[in-house]
Amino acid sequence: xxxxxxxxxxxxxxxxxxxxxxxxxxxxxxxxxxxxxxxxxxxxxxxxxxxxxxxxxxxxxxxxxxxxxxxxxxxxxxxxxxxxxxxxxxxxxxxxxxxxxxxxxxx
Amino acid sequence: xxxxxxxxxxxxxxxxxxxxxxxxxxxxxxxxxxxxxxxxxxxxxxxxxxxxxxxxxxxxxxxxxxxxxxxxxxxxxxxxxxxxxxxxxxxxxxxxxxxxxxxxxxxxxxxxxxxxxxxxxxxxxxxxxxxxxxxxxxxxxxxxxxxxxxxxxxxxxxxxxxxxxxxxxxxxxxxxxxx
Ligand SMILES: Cc1cc2nc3c(=O)[nH]c(=O)nc-3n(C[C@H](O)[C@H](O)[C@H](O)COP(=O)(O)O)c2cc1C
Numbered sequence: 001x002x003x004x005x006x007x008x009x010x011x012x013x014x015x016x017x018x019x020x021x022x023x024x025x026x027x028x029x030x031x032x033x034x035x036x037x038x039x040x041x042x043x044x045x046x047x048x049x050x051x052x053x054x055x056x057x058x059x060x061x062x063x064x065x066x067x068x069x070x071x072x073x074x075x076x077x078x079x080x081x082x083x084x085x086x087x088x089x090x091x092x093x094x095x096x097x098x099x100x101x102x103x104x105x106x107x
Numbered sequence: 108x109x110x111x112x113x114x115x116x117x118x119x120x121x122x123x124x125x126x127x128x129x130x131x132x133x134x135x136x137x138x139x140x141x142x143x144x145x146x147x148x149x150x151x152x153x154x155x156x157x158x159x160x161x162x163x164x165x166x167x168x169x170x171x172x173x174x175x176x177x178x179x180x181x182x183x184x185x186x187x188x189x190x191x192x193x194x195x196x197x198x199x200x201x202x203x204x205x206x207x208x209x210x211x212x213x214x215x216x217x218x219x220x221x222x223x224x225x226x227x228x229x230x231x232x233x234x235x236x237x238x239x240x241x242x243x244x245x246x247x248x249x250x251x252x253x254x255x256x257x258x259x260x261x262x263x264x265x266x267x268x269x270x271x272x273x274x275x276x277x278x279x280x281x282x283x284x285x286x
Contacts, residue, residue: 017170021233025173029231037173069176069264073123 002056002099006049015045035085036072042088043068060095064088115221122225123176123264125256129160130181134222138183138255141218145210148203153191154211155247157184167240172252174231176264179254184237185211189246199248208250215253225258 007015022037046064053061071084139156147154159165159182168182169175187204197204212228219226229252237249 014170017236018173021171021236022173024233024235025231033231040173040176073264 002054004052004054006052007045008048011048015041015048018044032075035081036075039068039072056098057095060091063091115217119216119220119226121227122254122256122258123227124259124261125177125179125225125254126259127178127180128257130224130255130257134219134224135181135183135255137222138215138218138224142211142215145207145214147207147210148201149195151191151195151197151203152207153187153204154207155186155188157186157241157243157249158182159184159241164240168232168237168252171236171240172229172232175229175252175254177227177229177254177256179227179256181255183215183253183255184241184249185215185251185253186243186247186249189248193246205250212251212253215255219253219255225256227254228252229254 018037018041022041026034026037042064046061046068050058050061050065067084067088071081075081135158139158142154142156145154159168160180165179165182169178185208187199187208189199192199192201192204216226216228230250232249232252234249237243238247241249243249
């Protein structure tokens with residue numbers, strides 16, 4: 001576990017603005033824009049917290065900042081997009097394990 | 108294609124990464140003057156333009172605009188003025204209004220391109236939040252931002268090339284045959 005504070009109040013409010021306005025505009029936009037908005041939030045949150053984050057998270061956050069801008073502009077290739085998202089899911093799971101290591105199975 | 112207007116149309120691309128370099132006031136005025144010449148349904152001219160250059164206002168606009176990836180030094184917001192509609196008893200759903208926004212938007216982007224500036228349209232924002240941030244008059248409906256600036260030297264946020272569709276694939280000549 002890391003218990004660092006990584007986000008300032010202004011940064012948190014900015015993220016809330018993105019999430020709330022995304023929820024609203026998504027009602028009128030194509031369904032595949034949903035992942036785009038969530039990825040935009042991921043990129044912005046990663047940028048906001050990377051400086052104060054611990055070593056355990058830093059590579060993961062850096063990868064989000066570098067990869068997402070290219071990834072989410074290439075939505076038209078659905079297979080490549082899904083593969084990119086799967087890669088992010090693997091990396092977030094690895095990061096979770098780094099923060100909360102699970103006990104070895106000793107059965 | 109050597110005809111300059113056709114060349115301008117063909118080479119304009121949406122730019123989503125811009126530098127901080129400001130856009131000169133005269134250039135913005137030239138662009139707005141061009142927009143004035145865009146065709147308008149019934150020649151009613153319901154469009155109004157709001158120019159935003161103040162950095163803090165731009166920052167707040169961007170925070171409520173999930174589709175605005177650019178940190179553009181200048182924004183032109185195309186609004187529809189409801190008072191013009193009321194005068195002519197037109198409903199806000201009149202489709203000429205949307206087309207007017209389109210003719211103005213393309214004119215603005217082509218004018219910017221002709222001046223060597225980059226541009227990008229944005230419709231993915233909360234209208235209600237934009238109205239609050241800009242303190243818009245009740246009758247103004249914020250319809251589309253055009254971000255204006257200078258292209259950053261990066262390939263970041265480039266779209267994958269549009270499928271090589273020719274105009275032929277998009278066009279049908281004359282009446283459709285009976286089934
Ligand atoms: C009505 C309309 C709304 C648009 N909204 C956005 C937007 O919110 N964000 C964005 O990045 N691009 C937006 N675009 C730009 C399109 O994505 C872009 O024109 C398209 O991908 C083709 O790229 P090109 O103009 O460079 O050929 C919009 C374009 C139009 C015509």
